[in-house]
Amino acid sequence: MHDTAAGRCLFLDTAHPETHASRYCADRLGWLEARLAEHDGPFLLFMHHNPMPVHLAPLDQIRLLDDAPFQRLVGRNRLKIRHVFFGHCHLPLAGSVAGIPVSSLRGTNHASYPLFSETRLLSASDLPQSYGVVFCGEDYVTVHMVEYGYDGPIRVEGSPDYQAWDRETMVR
Template identity: 85%
Template sequence: MKLIHMSDIHLTTPGATIGGRDPRQNFERALTHILRDHHDADLMVITGDLSDWGDRDDYQWLKQRLDSFPIPVRLCIGNHDSRANFLSVFPELAGEGGFVQNVHDLPAARCLFLDTAHPQTHPGRYCDERLGWLAARLAEHDGPFLLFMHHNPMPVHLAPLDQIRLLDDAAFRKLVARHRERIRHIFFGHCHLPLAGSVAGVPVSSLRGTNHASYPLFSETKLLSASDLPESYGVVFFGEDYVTVHMVEFGYIGPIRIEGSPDHQAWNRETMVR
């Protein structure tokens, strides 16, 4: 099974840029790249910050664009999103309590899409009501599960980012720990960085978004860091006993060389180009 993980597309008014980059144009470039190499994906998930300012027009444009996209798509919301504006365009994604929390079954796992957004603030929250929803979903099915969310559910040890992480992360990890044998992977966004690790023994991963990029500048303790690293999306492969996660830097514009045979007998010290 193959899955596309995308995050932090940050759609804006047409022509508006973030860090000198056009989010709508880059999102289109990502979709084109995905269909070229991964048209056989079973699902694409975008883990939040769909709109930069939560404008309804951004969600309307996104819905129109995804309606014609041949790969099924599921959405989470993030700190830049407006839950009310989002649900006015995607009412079918309203879950219990008005949160954007849903379930989707795939051959490899049951996918759970979590809502970690809290109005008018950048840190994430996962209140008792949402935690109860997740606990019920994990208890009612044998799994395995894949979890998708916007905010990082563990510290990343970059001070400015940790100030806006999931603030209820300890309670979240405690719940995950009770079901860790049936949760195959947790995917998140928010940090605009390639990240990997574990939460209560469950593997987690994240990636840069499709527009602007962060940088792990550990010496900066107050302000978020930005860079001109390439835009990206993720490709995830599932086997019976493994998960493989790639970050595809579709925004890279340099050369890509086809060289170096995997056959050791073809290696030549004098002529091999590396």
């Protein structure tokens, strides 16, 4: 637990022994329920495993497998939870769980790739490593994925006047 100006951060332990998959057991659900009940929020939740399917079969086999009780608990507290951050998939992902916005990013280790046709083995790529930068305002959360492993050029080229903007402006 860590209090910030953006809210109270809770770091959830979603590990399950002897497997890459996750289970959020009754003890940990109870811990989370107590933390959410003892404070008005807002909360920012951080967890390793994805709390919802990503529709990549090999990854979904190792997600938070018992996600229904978790989703019910956070759903009951959705107005107090600003965002859920997760990892595990090594993919830039965004969506929602029980009405709460969630996001993930590629990460600092190996990069995955959303190869939807592969049903058995995890997919890897050489896409650049990344870390996240999060800005929280009064009523917004902005999440960047900074691809620091990218070693190509970064052009600082400004933006032309609106009248001068045409298709050529955006040619790669």
